[in-house]
Amino acid sequence: MTRIDPRNAIRHLYGDRWGYEVSYDEEQRIQATQGSSTYGEIMPTALDQLIDALDMEDDDVFFDLGSGMGKVVLQVAMTCQLRRCVGIELVDSRHEVACEALASAREQGLLKTEDVVFQHADLQRAKLSDATVIYTCSTAFSDAFMEKLVRRLARLPEGIRLASLLELDENPWFEIDDVLRLDVSWRRKAKMHVYRLARPLR
């Protein structure tokens, strides 16, 4: 397997591709989920810090909810050997870029996690049952969207972890484990909240 710094690999795989453009139809589809099509990314070095803090193991299953062009999923899959990495994205054009980048990463032997999947789906409906670590760059998500998502995630098994840029509203299910300060594409040192599902919703 080729050994290169995953942060550099991400830069090579994507060049200057950026996920701003969303067609009218794509925008309508996102609006129908009450989600937001606003694009932004965690910076590669900041993601490295988050990966370190999450300290994932080989039976972990990592999900990025709203995976955009797939950089987070691919950087995680190039850094860690996990059971599975999954990205879920509703905007077609972003999902397509993610699939192309995945194919190139595979071809170049860059992945440590072999089972990597991008799903073109609404994250509020996608199957999440085997997730153990969930990341969401949730800054632009509405309160109603987050409330629905958190209630859904609360039904997963005890102990799963959730890294969210948005702080969760007070709830009986998730406990805060850590707050990191990480650079994202629109600002420096944004708060990243890492929660643990302490009392699942039954």
Ligand SMILES: C[S@@+](CC[C@H](N)C(=O)[O-])C[C@H]1O[C@@H](n2cnc3c(N)ncnc32)[C@H](O)[C@@H]1O
């Ligand atoms: C801020 S971007 C995050 C990109 C990437 N995860 C990162 O951190 O670099 C959020 C993404 O969520 C997607 N999104 C919004 N609502 C969604 C939904 N209901 N289902 C799937 N994806 C959605 C948007 O299209 C956007 O690409």
